[in-house]
Amino acid sequence: MLVEFVRKLHSLKNGKVVITKDVINYTNEKSEPICEIQKELIKYTNENFSDNYMITDIGQNQLFSLLLKVLNAKKVIDVGVYTGLSSLSFALSLPEDGKVYGLDNSSDYIDCCNQFWKKAGVSDKINLIIDDAKKTLQQLIEQGECDFDFIFIDADKLNYCEYYELALKLIRKGGIIAFDNVLFFGSTVVDENDKDDENQIFFENEAFQELVTSIKKLNDKISKDERVIKTMLPLSDGITLITKK
Numbered sequence: 001m002l003v004e005f006v007r008k009l010h011s012l013k014n015g016k017v018v019i020t021k022d023v024i025n026y027t028n029e030k031s032e033p034i035c036e037i038q039k040e041l042i043k044y045t046n047e048n049f050s051d052n053y054m055i056t057d058i059g060q061n062q063l064f065s066l067l068l069k070v071l072n073a074k075k076v077i078d079v080g081v082y083t084g085l086s087s088l089s090f091a092l093s094l095p096e097d098g099k100v101y102g103l104d105n106s107s108d109y110i111d112c113c114n115q116f117w118k119k120a121g122v123s124d125k126i127n128l129i130i131d132d133a134k135k136t137l138q139q140l141i142e143q144g145e146c147d148f149d150f151i152f153i154d155a156d157k158l159n160y161c162e163y164y165e166l167a168l169k170l171i172r173k174g175g176i177i178a179f180d181n182v183l184f185f186g187s188t189v190v191d192e193n194d195k196d197d198e199n200q201i202f203f204e205n206e207a208f209q210e211l212v213t214s215i216k217k218l219n220d221k222i223s224k225d226e227r228v229i230k231t232m233l234p235l236s237d238g239i240t241l242i243t244k245k
C-alpha cells in the first residue's frame with residue numbers, strides 16, 4: 001500500500017521537492033543556526049544597502065561552515081566580500097590561527113565589514129584586500145601560496161573562467177572551490193531556442209545575457225574538465241563545488 005502511494009507521489013511530483021520559500025526557511029531552520037551577529041549583519045545590509053540582493057543566503061553560509069569544519073580548513077579565499085557575510089562565516093569556522101583572504105575591488109563596504117567582524121571578534125582572522133581580485137589571486141600565486149583549503153568565488157561573472165583557472169592553482173589537493181550563481185535565476189538552464197513566456201525576461205537585457213553566456217561557458221568548461229571532480233547544487237542561486245583529482 002505504501003509502495004503504491006509513494007509511486008503515485010513520485011509520478012505526481014516528478015520525484016522532486018519544489019523549492020519554495022517555505023522549503024528554504026524549513027531547511028535553514030533545521031540546519032546549524034547562524035549566530036546573532038550574522039543575523040544582525042544580514043538585517044543591517046538589507047536596511048542600508050540598495051544592492052542588498054548581492055548578499056549570500058543563510059543556507060549557503062550554513063553549508064560553507066560545515067565544509068570548512070570537514071576540511072579542517074585554515075586558509076580560505078573569499079572572492080567578492082561585499083558587506084562581509086561570507087568572510088564572517090568563514091572566519092567563525094576557522095581555528096584561532098586560521099586566515100581568510102577577503103578580496104573586493106570596492107571600498108564602499110569596508111566600514112560595514114569592519115564593524116561586524118570586530119563585533120564578532122574575528123578581525124584578526126580576515127585580511128581584506130581592496131583591488132581587482134584577478135590581480136590579487138595572481139599575486140598570491142606568485143608568492144607561492146598554493147595551499148588554500150577553500151576558495152569561494154562570488155564576484156564579477158564575466159571573469160568566472162579566469163577565476164576558475166587561478167583558483168585551480170591556489171587550491172590544495174583535497175580542497176574545495178565553490179562558485180556562486182551558476183544557475184543565475186534559472187537563466188543558464190534556458191536554451192535560446194526554446195524560450196517561453198516565463199523565460200522571455202532573461203533575453204530582454206543585453207548586459208544580463210553577457211553574464212549568462214559567461215556563466216554558461218564556465219559551467220560547460222567545468223562539466224567537461226577531466227582535472228576535477230564536481231557537483232552542481234540547486235542551492236540558493238546554484239552552487240558548484242569542485243575538487244582536484
Ligand SMILES: C[S@@+](CC[C@H](N)C(=O)[O-])C[C@H]1O[C@@H](n2cnc3c(N)ncnc32)[C@H](O)[C@@H]1O
Binds near residue numbers: 079086087103
Ligand atoms: C555578490 S557580492 C559578494 C557577496 C558576499 N560573498 C556575501 O557573502 O554577501 C559581489 C562582490 O564582488 C565585488 N567585485 C566585483 N567585481 C570585482 C573584481 N573585479 N574584483 C574584486 N571584487 C569584485 C563587488 O564589489 C561585490 O562586493
